[in-house]
Structures are given as C-alpha cells and as structure tokens.
Amino acid sequence: MNGIKIFDSIRNIEITINNHKEEIEKLDQEIGDGDHIFNILRGLQELLNLKDKLVDETSDKIFKQLGMKIMTTVGGSSGALFATLLIGMSKKFNPELNDLNNLSEMFYEGVESMKKRGKSDIGEKTMLDVLIPVSKTLINLKDESNISKVAEKIIIVAKDGMLSTKDIIATKGRASFLGERAKGHIDPGARSSQLAIEAICNQFINN
Amino acid sequence: MKKFVNEVDNILSESLIGFGKAHSDIINVNLSPDFVSRKNKPNKDKVSLISGGGSGHEPLHGGFVGYGMLDAACPGQVFSAPTPDQMEAASNEVYHNKGILFIVKNYSGDIMNFEMAADMIDHANQTVIVNDDVAVEDSTYTTGRRGVAGTMIVEKTIGSLAETGASLDECKNFGDHVNNMTASMGVAFSSCTVPAAGKPTFELSADEMEFGVGIHGEPGRRREKIKSANDLTKEILDNILEDLKPNNNQEVLLHVNGFGGTPLMELYLLFECGQKLLEKKNIVVTRSLVGNYTTSLEMAGGSFTITKLDENIVNHWDSPVHTSSLRWKI
Structure with a gap:
C-alpha cells in the first residue's frame, strides 16, 4: 500500500461512479432527495486534487487527510459517513502487515466507526448492507495468498449486499421517510458503495 | 433549467456574498468555511445559538441571524448538510462565555455533521433537535420525524430566552419544550x-x-x-x-x-x-x-x-x- 496505489484506486472509483452517474441519480430521486451523486462526485474530485500534496506521505496520514477533506467539503450524510470510514481506517494502519492483512483490519475498523456514527447496522437499507458483508469477508480471507481470488469473492459479496437492499423496508437514511414506498428500490448509497468496491477489486484482478 | 446563474458551482458563494452586502447592517458573511454571524456582538454574556442546514430553504437559517434570534447560521450546499468545520469556525466566532446551543432539523445528514462538530469544539454545548413534521409518523426509528417550518419558531423563542442571559440548560430545555408544542x-x-x-x-x-x-x-x-x-x-x-x-x-x-x-x-x-x-x-x-x-x-x-x-x-x-x-x- 502506498500513495500511488491509493490515488489509483480513487481515480478508478471516480471513473466507475461517473459511468453510472445517471443510474445512481435516478435511484436517489426515487427514494431520496437526489443529492447523493453530486456529493460523491464532488468529494472524489476533491480527493484527486490532493494527489500531488499527499502522494508521498505514509498511508495512515493519507487516509486521515482524505477523511478530513471529505468531512469539510462534501456535507450531507454521505460526507459524514465516508469521512468517518476513512478516518477510522487511518487509525488501524500497521506498516508491519502485508497489504491484504492491513486493508482488512483497517476496513473493519472504518466500517465499525461508520456504524456508530450512523447509529445503523446491516438490514436497514443503507450502504452498510454492502460494506458490512465486505468487511466481514475481508477479515475471513485476510490470510489468503491469491489476491485475485479474494477480489473476485469481494465483488460477489458486494453485489449481493447491494441487491439485498431492494427488498428491505428502509429504517435509516432518507429512504426511511418513505417506509413501504421505498420497497423494490435499490438504495443509492449501497449501489455507489458497491461500484466503488468493484472498482478497487478490479484493480487487483487486472494486476 | 431557468435560474439566475453564472456558474452552477458558484451559486452558493455568490448568493452568500450578495446576502452579506444587502444586510450589512445586521450580519457578516464568512466564506470558506461558510457561516453567517451577527454584525453587532452581544454586549453581555449569553448562550450562543447556532443553526444550519442545507441551502435552498432561505430565509432559513441565515435570514434569522441577528438580535433576539440566532448568533450564527451555517449554510451547506443546496439541500446538503453543512460540514463540521463550518460549525467549529462559527462557534469560535460567536462564543460568548455561556456555551453553544445548536438547533438542528431532524435530518440524518444534519444530525451527523452537527454531532461531529460537537465532538470537535472545546466549548460546552448542547443540541435541540427539531422534528415538527407529522407527515411521517414518529416510530422506533432514530430518524423519526423531519424538522421543517416549525424550526424558525423554535429559533425565535430560544433566541429571545438566550437574550435574557438564561443558562445553556434553560435554553436547551425551553427549545425542547417549544418543539414538543409545535x-x-x-x-x-x-x-x-x-x-x-x-x-x-x-x-x-x-x-x-x-x-x-x-x-x-x-x-x-x-x-x-x-x-x-x-x-x-x-x-x-x-x-x-x-x-x-x-x-x-x-x-x-x-x-x-x-x-x-x-x-x-x-x-x-x-x-x-x-x-x-x-x-x-x-x-x-x-x-x-x-x-x-x-x-x-x-x-x-x-x-x-x-x-x-x-x-x-x-x-x-x-x-x-x-x-x-x-x-x-x-
């Protein structure tokens, strides 16, 4: 893990999310207030702008600064939650561990912090329906030697999590204001999280 | 889309600058981080009232900054919660020796960002959450009811109480009371x-x-x-x-x-x-x-x-x- 790899991932996430911009916006307008995609794209652009400044720093410092940047520029629920994820991840960085071990522990910590911030858990029709299963799977597979295999598995878990939000009646997030009316719709936060995870995983498979 | 716009990305800052100039007798506008505060600081110790939320609800909240109401307001992007650094900067600007009371509409983004701000600031602080909208039933869900037009009534009445020199607890309790009556x-x-x-x-x-x-x-x-x-x-x-x-x-x-x-x-x-x-x-x-x-x-x-x-x-x-x-x- 280093600055170049981290910023490559952000670039890949930005490209993927941009390719699905209209789909995510539509999902959000059906059950939210339509601001999700703009917040995400604005945030990703802000992060990419930090590349020259941060690329040579240690990974924990990069994650912390990325989190602070999201916190101060994005706003909304997604800003608070993604900032919490990144700052949480920065706290668990351990340069002694290999990348998969490190990333698994960091991601787990980040997702746990998010659960606390959003007072939310799995099964509530939010992005956590993607992130929690991914974080658990990563912990289970953290000693696996075949990185491509782990990445392929994570892509499937993330997709299953995203699709699971379709049949849940929301109890958290904007969609909760809709109750039954949100049923049958995929949560936009779950979709964008799943796309981001898939973008990162593809980077490992392609290498 | 037909709106008065120069650059979409500059709508908020241009509007805030105009707001500041149009009401330069009452308020100051600070940009990056964005907040509106009173021009004339109170001449006695008082609880400082800070509200905020996404832009697009004007005059809420910036239009209610001034004597007898808010000490500061933090505008987020259109329909997006403001960020914690805005509330932190506003708190430092308007703190007046009796603590900070945040007034927040019950929307998850606003709640989370104000919570993060509350963690960041050193001053004693409390939060009144407004949830007056009966359209969506209150329930066991923490998101519960939304905070809407009743918010300004809460801001007006706590604002008045704060001017009397009431304590942070008194202001918080009164705010909760008005919210319950609304x-x-x-x-x-x-x-x-x-x-x-x-x-x-x-x-x-x-x-x-x-x-x-x-x-x-x-x-x-x-x-x-x-x-x-x-x-x-x-x-x-x-x-x-x-x-x-x-x-x-x-x-x-x-x-x-x-x-x-x-x-x-x-x-x-x-x-x-x-x-x-x-x-x-x-x-x-x-x-x-x-x-x-x-x-x-x-x-x-x-x-x-x-x-x-x-x-x-x-x-x-x-x-x-x-x-x-x-x-x-x-």
Whole structure:
C-alpha cells in the first residue's frame, strides 16, 4: 500500500461512479432527495486534487487527510459517513502487515466507526448492507495468498449486499421517510458503495 | 433549467456574498468555511445559538441571524448538510462565555455533521433537535420525524430566552419544550430543481399533489389529486391536531409557510381557511405568521405549523427581534 496505489484506486472509483452517474441519480430521486451523486462526485474530485500534496506521505496520514477533506467539503450524510470510514481506517494502519492483512483490519475498523456514527447496522437499507458483508469477508480471507481470488469473492459479496437492499423496508437514511414506498428500490448509497468496491477489486484482478 | 446563474458551482458563494452586502447592517458573511454571524456582538454574556442546514430553504437559517434570534447560521450546499468545520469556525466566532446551543432539523445528514462538530469544539454545548413534521409518523426509528417550518419558531423563542442571559440548560430545555408544542405538515403542487442536478427532483402531473411533502421535495405520505383549499386545510390540520391534542380554548400560533413558488395571495387564503377551521374547533389563533420562511427552492405549495402557546412561549415570541427576515418591536 502506498500513495500511488491509493490515488489509483480513487481515480478508478471516480471513473466507475461517473459511468453510472445517471443510474445512481435516478435511484436517489426515487427514494431520496437526489443529492447523493453530486456529493460523491464532488468529494472524489476533491480527493484527486490532493494527489500531488499527499502522494508521498505514509498511508495512515493519507487516509486521515482524505477523511478530513471529505468531512469539510462534501456535507450531507454521505460526507459524514465516508469521512468517518476513512478516518477510522487511518487509525488501524500497521506498516508491519502485508497489504491484504492491513486493508482488512483497517476496513473493519472504518466500517465499525461508520456504524456508530450512523447509529445503523446491516438490514436497514443503507450502504452498510454492502460494506458490512465486505468487511466481514475481508477479515475471513485476510490470510489468503491469491489476491485475485479474494477480489473476485469481494465483488460477489458486494453485489449481493447491494441487491439485498431492494427488498428491505428502509429504517435509516432518507429512504426511511418513505417506509413501504421505498420497497423494490435499490438504495443509492449501497449501489455507489458497491461500484466503488468493484472498482478497487478490479484493480487487483487486472494486476 | 431557468435560474439566475453564472456558474452552477458558484451559486452558493455568490448568493452568500450578495446576502452579506444587502444586510450589512445586521450580519457578516464568512466564506470558506461558510457561516453567517451577527454584525453587532452581544454586549453581555449569553448562550450562543447556532443553526444550519442545507441551502435552498432561505430565509432559513441565515435570514434569522441577528438580535433576539440566532448568533450564527451555517449554510451547506443546496439541500446538503453543512460540514463540521463550518460549525467549529462559527462557534469560535460567536462564543460568548455561556456555551453553544445548536438547533438542528431532524435530518440524518444534519444530525451527523452537527454531532461531529460537537465532538470537535472545546466549548460546552448542547443540541435541540427539531422534528415538527407529522407527515411521517414518529416510530422506533432514530430518524423519526423531519424538522421543517416549525424550526424558525423554535429559533425565535430560544433566541429571545438566550437574550435574557438564561443558562445553556434553560435554553436547551425551553427549545425542547417549544418543539414538543409545535407540529407541521405541508403539500407540494410542483417540484423544485436542485441547480447542480439541472432538472426537477420529481414529477407531478398537472392535477396532482404530494401530500405530506418534505422540504427537499422528498415524498410524503401519498400522491393524489388536488383538492379545494378548505378540504386540504381540513386534512392537514386534522393530522396536526391529532398530534398536538389541544385543549378547549387552547391559544395557538398559526404559521402558514410557503415553499417558494406559491403567491402570498394563496398563502393568506390558506391562513383564512385554517383560522376558520380552528375557530370551529374552539382553538384560538392569537398569533400569526404568513409568508415564505422555510422554502424548498421554487417548489409550489405550502405548510401549516401550529404551536400551542403558554405564557412563556408567547412572551418569547412577542419579544423584539432584528434579523433580515424577521423584525419587530425594534
């Protein structure tokens, strides 16, 4: 893990999310207030702008600064939650561990912090329906030697999590204001999280 | 999209700069981080009131900064919660030795960002969460009811109490009390267009309305055919009164709020419908407010808010206030 790899991932996430911009916006307008995609794209652009400044720093410092940047520029629920994820991840960085071990522990910590911030858990029709299963799977597979295999598995878990939000009646997030009316719709936060995870995983498979 | 725009990305900052210049006698505007604060600092120690939320609801909250109401307001991007660094900077600017009271509409993004701010600041602080919208039922879900047009009534009355030198606890408790005495509900006749999106947030046919709409155009209870103003008033007020359970001869404040795209002529008509109906139910409207105070960009439609009055609430409602959008007795 280093600055170049981290910023490559952000670039890949930005490209993927941009390719699905209209789909995510539509999902959000059906059950939210339509601001999700703009917040995400604005945030990703802000992060990419930090590349020259941060690329040579240690990974924990990069994650912390990325989190602070999201916190101060994005706003909304997604800003608070993604900032919490990144700052949480920065706290668990351990340069002694290999990348998969490190990333698994960091991601787990980040997702746990998010659960606390959003007072939310799995099964509530939010992005956590993607992130929690991914974080658990990563912990289970953290000693696996075949990185491509782990990445392929994570892509499937993330997709299953995203699709699971379709049949849940929301109890958290904007969609909760809709109750039954949100049923049958995929949560936009779950979709964008799943796309981001898939973008990162593809980077490992392609290498 | 037809709006007054130069660059979509600059809408908020250009609007804030204009707001600052237009009301330079009352407020200062700080940019990056964005917040609005009072021009004339209080000359005594007092609890500092800070509110904020997404932009697009003007005059809420910046229009209520000034003597007798807020000390500062933090505007986020259109319909997006402000960020914690804004609240931190505003807190440092307006702290006046008696603690900070945040007034937050109950939307998850606002709640989380204000919580993060509360963690970051060194001053004693508390938060009043406003959740006056009865359209979506309160439940075991922590997101619960939304905070809408009743927020400005909470801001006005706590603002008045804070000017008397009341403690942070007293202000917090009074804010919770006013929130409990207040209930709102609205309908939308048309959508609004978030500038960054460039197209309407939702679609309504010519003869449809969104009943129980939220202040971002987010769906309410149901979509249905429009009705007469009297029928709409009855349906909305029945929901509000079921929540407030007023006594016989209860005195109330009746606030008719426009969402931005409905003429005042219709809002006054709606006030007449509401007042008449309440009179029949032996509820006495002794205070009134009609106008566009908590808007949703250019959305057509409006909401009723009722606050049950007691001696304290009336006194703090009537007391002098000097902000850009609410001014009396001064």
